[in-house]
Amino acid sequence: MSTFLATPDRTDFVPFQPTDEQARFLLGLFELDPVTGRRRYRRAVISRPKGWGKSPLLSAWIIAESLAPVVPDGWDAHGQPVARPWAELRTPWAQVCATSAEQTANAWVPLLEMIRGGSVVDEYDLDPMDTFIAMPKGRIEPVTAAATSREGNRPIACLLDQTESWLPANGGVRLAATLRRNLGKTGGVSVEAPNAYFPGLESVAEDSARYWSAIQEGRTQGDDGLLYDHREAPGDTELDDDESLLNGLRIAYGDSASDAGGWVDLRRIMAEVRDPGTDPQDARAFYLGQITHAKGSWVTSPQWNAVADATKYLSYGDTVTLGFDGSVRDDSTALVACRVDDGHLELLACWEKPLVRDDEWSVPGLEVDAAVAAAMQRFRVIGFYADPPYWETYVDRWNSLYGRKMRVGHRSHPLEWKTNQPSQMEEALKRFLTAVLGGQLSHDGGSQLTRHILNARRRLSATGKLAIGKDPQFPSKKIDAAMAAVLAFECRADALATGKGRIRKSNGFRAQRAI
Structure with a gap:
């Protein structure tokens, strides 16, 4: 990723470099089961606040899934894992998925910039067109179609963007189920990139959180194939207290925060949180990563946490x-x-x-x-x-x-x-x-x-x-x-x-x- 891809949204070329926090997520995503030698996780969720860098990170991931040697292929003489690219097994077909064209652009536009601005185009002979990325074998494409039109596809990787807004009413829940069925045919991987979900809407993000809880509680009969990485500010974070709010934002944004050498200006985010036009529940969800409460809740998540x-x-x-x-x-x-x-x-x-x-x-x-x-x-x-x-x-x-x-x-x-x-x-x-x-x-x-x-x-x-x-x-x-x-x-x-x-x-x- 760091060798062949460019950082998006830059006037000059800057190699893409994940933060330590992002690198830890990637290492977890590619973890191997030491017994079977296969990848441990078939699904993953990376839940962080707006501006943390989910889209560039997962754009880089889906490019790597499509091109790099990521399919486990045994162990070498020193006991180290070796791998080969998907193209040696099947046609690599990767999808960037959302429920609308506007939503898909959140990940698709950075992906195009990272490819066009880096050396990956020449190294792997890519043709990055506006509507899909052509590879010598296979393609990467954006997906916004109804779930029924996706049935039967055989992707090796799917990025599910902003799944907190994938709802039963807009076809998002059905689309997610279809994509996962298709990935099951190839042994592929899906990664969700939600902001904090609003409880009670029955979004894909909420369902994944519920599935993670079931794994933790031992109610999935041994199935633990979900990597779940969610971070939020402490439940007692006060929006009108400077020290409390700044501390909450530091925790939520981690390595991406300006205080930690990142690109997110926390003082600007504080201003957005306190803007009269920002609903407090939206502020907690989008900037503090807090899963707040559903309509009619008796106790809210921040209160209980x-x-x-x-x-x-x-x-x-x-x-x-x-x-x-x-x-x-x-x-x-x-x-x-x-x-x-x-x-x-x-x-x-x-x-x-x-x-x-x-x-x-x-x-x-x-x-x-x-x-x-x-x-x-x-x-x-x-x-x-x-x-x-x-x-x-x-x-x-x-x-x-x-x-x-x-x-x-x-x-x-x-x-x-x-x-x-x-x-x-x-x-x-x-x-x-x-x-x-x-x-x-x-x-x-x-x-x-x-x-x-x-x-x-x-x-x-x-x-x-x-x-x-x-x-x-x-x-x-x-x-x-x-x-x-x-x-x-x-x-x-x-x-x-x-x-x-x-x-x-x-x-x-x-x-x-x-x-």
């Missing part, structure tokens, strides 16, 4: 309260613990239907029962709120086993806490949200609990009380872990309010003493 603390974790013997919300088949089931002394939340277990279709799947009751028993052994549990529907038998059993040890809850049924009681549910939701906004709770940043929290939508009960529920348009987006977290935190609040949450040391463990 602001109370994430990966340095905190629950330890054996901690005094905690538990929350449980369950289902049987299509919904998920979750168990959450909340440490009493500081309000730190941890998802202990969550059972969700696998992404691979399985009509026989149901929540494994014995595993749930075992997880509850394990929590009782691991922690000093002083309260446990469980929503009983579908799990009445288990809740009754837990009451009989653990009820006498609970310091909060109804005297006869200390574990039972019904979420269908509008007034008490509203109070619990308000208390939880107030704690998030005030930094009075924390979590470890785990993807599964985060996903459930951000899936929750505000709604009103029949009596006009605040409630949360799933997005009715997308019922597959579960919120059970969010409800379990609310119950665990509410149980802690009740313990503190009744004076039963005071901590003392006993036998080397944190213990609970009623006042």
Whole structure:
């Protein structure tokens, strides 16, 4: 890339040189599986704010995929990987894809400049025309056609530009699925280059983020062929505070920021963020890389990220309260613990239907029962709120086993806490949200609990009380872990309010003493 390509948007020739940050992404993209010798990733996402340099980087990548020796071809005598170009296997056909001609130009114009301004034209005998790049064998072309016209093509590489705007309504979701099917025929690779997506629009970028979460949570049955590289400013970045905003921009732009020797003038970006014509949510998405919130969100991503603390974790013997919300088949089931002394939340277990279709799947009751028993052994549990529907038998059993040890809850049924009681549910939701906004709770940043929290939508009960529920348009987006977290935190609040949450040391463990 650096030898044969020019940097775009320059009056004089400057060789293309990726930043260290961009080079790390490229190294990851070409990583090999040491067992099979094949490339590890079949899909990738590089999500960065506007102006970071996604288009030149991925223009360089797709040129390299088309011309350079990138197809693994075994190992040499020293154990180093060797490769050959696609042209030795098949006709290399690469595509720069978007949902409109204007959008495609974001990547296509820099690509033409990088080829025409460098020595790659002579070295590889290219003919860079406005509508496609002709190679001695194969071509690189822009794609904006409907998904149906792309079915059956056999590309070796596809650049999917600005996938935060690839939606079901404009055919983007269908186009992405078609392109990936076509790449599957050749063993090719796709790379997405989105800005931060807006949750709830069901864009291709949002779907890829959801897929990455599923990989992290082990719900893809061993499939980990997605390289996901997203960076955003801290959740507590304040747009009207100079120091906070500048720090957030430095983190979001990384090596591309002027403060790090890059080309992005952060002071100018600050002015754009604060321009009265810039919507604050747009500013956070486009310049800070923050995935904000969908319409009707209960908790936004920046709010939840602001109370994430990966340095905190629950330890054996901690005094905690538990929350449980369950289902049987299509919904998920979750168990959450909340440490009493500081309000730190941890998802202990969550059972969700696998992404691979399985009509026989149901929540494994014995595993749930075992997880509850394990929590009782691991922690000093002083309260446990469980929503009983579908799990009445288990809740009754837990009451009989653990009820006498609970310091909060109804005297006869200390574990039972019904979420269908509008007034008490509203109070619990308000208390939880107030704690998030005030930094009075924390979590470890785990993807599964985060996903459930951000899936929750505000709604009103029949009596006009605040409630949360799933997005009715997308019922597959579960919120059970969010409800379990609310119950665990509410149980802690009740313990503190009744004076039963005071901590003392006993036998080397944190213990609970009623006042």
